[in-house]
Amino acid sequence: MSDVLFDKPKAEKFEKRIIGWYEVYGDKDLPWRRAGDGWAVLVAAFLLRKTATQQVVRIYDEFLRRFPTPQTLLSATEEEVKNVIRPLGIEHQRAKHLMELAGVLEQRFGGRIPCDKKSLDELPGVGSYIASEILLRVCGKPEPLLDRNMIRVLERIFNIKSAKKRLHTDPMMWSFARALLPKDPELAERFSYGVLDFARKTCTAKNPHCNICPMKDLCASFARSAEKQAPQVPPTEKQQGPSFRAPLAHLRELHRRL
Numbered sequence: 001m002s003d004v005l006f007d008k009p010k011a012e013k014f015e016k017r018i019i020g021w022y023e024v025y026g027d028k029d030l031p032w033r034r035a036g037d038g039w040a041v042l043v044a045a046f047l048l049r050k051t052a053t054q055q056v057v058r059i060y061d062e063f064l065r066r067f068p069t070p071q072t073l074l075s076a077t078e079e080e081v082k083n084v085i086r087p088l089g090i091e092h093q094r095a096k097h098l099m100e101l102a103g104v105l106e107q108r109f110g111g112r113i114p115c116d117k118k119s120l121d122e123l124p125g126v127g128s129y130i131a132s133e134i135l136l137r138v139c140g141k142p143e144p145l146l147d148r149n150m151i152r153v154l155e156r157i158f159n160i161k162s163a164k165k166r167l168h169t170d171p172m173m174w175s176f177a178r179a180l181l182p183k184d185p186e187l188a189e190r191f192s193y194g195v196l197d198f199a200r201k202t203c204t205a206k207n208p209h210c211n212i213c214p215m216k217d218l219c220a221s222f223a224r225s226a227e228k229q230a231p232q233v234p235p236t237e238k239q240q241g242p243s244f245r246a247p248l249a250h251l252r253e254l255h256r257r258l
């Protein structure tokens with residue numbers, strides 16, 4: 001993070017406010033946010049891909065009731081799995097991916113969810129975001145849930161910019177997000193989901209709701225746009241310098257002569 005200035009007091013205010021905001025406005029009651037079991041967290045992450053939250057809510061509990069472990073999923077037929085997830089669409093692809101994942105978990109890890117990054121990276125369909133979510137939620141090893149939504153909030157508030165095309169692969173972004181993350185796993189969880197919900201509900205990609213935003217006074221992007229919109233005050237004579245004063249002196253002299 002050497003090339004980014006880390007403003008600690010601002011980071012602390014941001015952390016406090018995000019956690020406070022999450023308590024009031026966050027989606028704390030989503031079933032997968034209450035789940036403490038690694039398989040349940042993984043299933044949610046897989047089902048939520050390209051799918052609206054409310055659609056997943058409708059089938060999530062039923063899925064876990066039928067397939068509470070990787071082993072139970074492997075004992076089912078693909079058709080049985082597809083029947084449960086059909087309301088989400090692309091059920092063939094989803095069933096195939098979930099069964100592949102369950103297979104690797106069973107064969108390589110005895111049905112348990114690994115808690116080291118290297119093993120998580122080897123699981124099919126598990127990218128850096130899902131691996132972080134497992135480390136944060138299941139393993140008590142806080143890692144940032146860095147996706148494009150979190151990146152947007154960090155860029156706007158802290159005025160950081162990545163030079164990389166694929167922002168979520170930028171090590172600078174990861175270091176910055178890690179530095180913001182509370183060390184306590186429980187706080188880190190509330191903070192992380194707080195940022196994601198805040199990004200989705202308030203600091204939206206288009207037309208962010210700056211007028212009601214509790215981060216206004218911390219936000220670099222808001223300060224820039226407020227500056228642009230500030231009414232233009234005509235410059236004083238002193239600010240204008242000699243080129244402005246000369247004609248005035250000339251006019252005064254003319255007036256004196258008349």
Ligand code: SF4
Pocket residue numbers: 156157202203204208209210213214215216219220221222
């Ligand atoms: S002031 Fe606007 S841009 Fe800044 S964090 Fe709030 S909603 Fe996002």
